[in-house]
Structures are given as C-alpha cells and as structure tokens.
Amino acid sequence: MRPFEIYNAAAEFKGCTDLRPWLIVQQRTPELFACFPISGENYSGIGFQLQSDHPDFGATGLQKTCYILDEALFELPISAFKRRRGKLAGELLVLFKEYAGL
Numbered sequence: 001m002r003p004f005e006i007y008n009a010a011a012e013f014k015g016c017t018d019l020r021p022w023l024i025v026q027q028r029t030p031e032l033f034a035c036f037p038i039s040g041e042n043y044s045g046i047g048f049q050l051q052s053d054h055p056d057f058g059a060t061g062l063q064k065t066c067y068i069l070d071e072a073l074f075e076l077p078i079s080a081f082k083r084r085r086g087k088l089a090g091e092l093l094v095l096f097k098e099y100a101g102l
Helices: 090-100
Strands: 005-010 019-029 032-039 048-050 066-068 074-077 081-087
Antiparallel strands (some): 005 019, 019 032, 048 066
C-alpha cells in the first residue's frame, strides 16, 4: 500500500461505516495509514473533483465522477482495507497535489 493508491475500506465517515474508496496519503506506522475519503457527493463544497471524462480517470478504478474530501485526514488501520481499486496518476495526481498542498 503506497501513497496515492485508492483502496476500498470500511471505516466511519459522516456516521456511516459503509465500504467506500479511500485515498492513501501517508503510511504512519506499519499498521496505520492517513487517508482522505472519496465520495460520489461533495457534502461541504470543499473537495477535489475526479471527473470521469479526464484522461487519467481510468487509473483510479472508480466508476463515476467522485470527490476527494480533503478537509481532514483520517487514520485507518490496515485491517479496514478490503481491496485495491487503483491510484491517482498522471495529471490528476499533479493537480491533486497542487490543490491539497502536498
């Protein structure tokens, strides 16, 4: 598991523990990862849009336009992760890093 890979994980977000995609930002320990949730809805109006028609969208493994909700980092244990979806790559990765100040 590496930074900017996208994994499905079951972790609490907005009072819900459904399986959702998460963007790994940093490995904190061998068992703990700092992540941003990814959602099909932009709840707060603050988030980076991953448009499905972008040339680099296919690498994400996502099905539709989504948002990386980067208001706060969430620490998820390795046990929460279920499967790898994809990753941010190419121009989408560059744009997200600029947007998030990473």
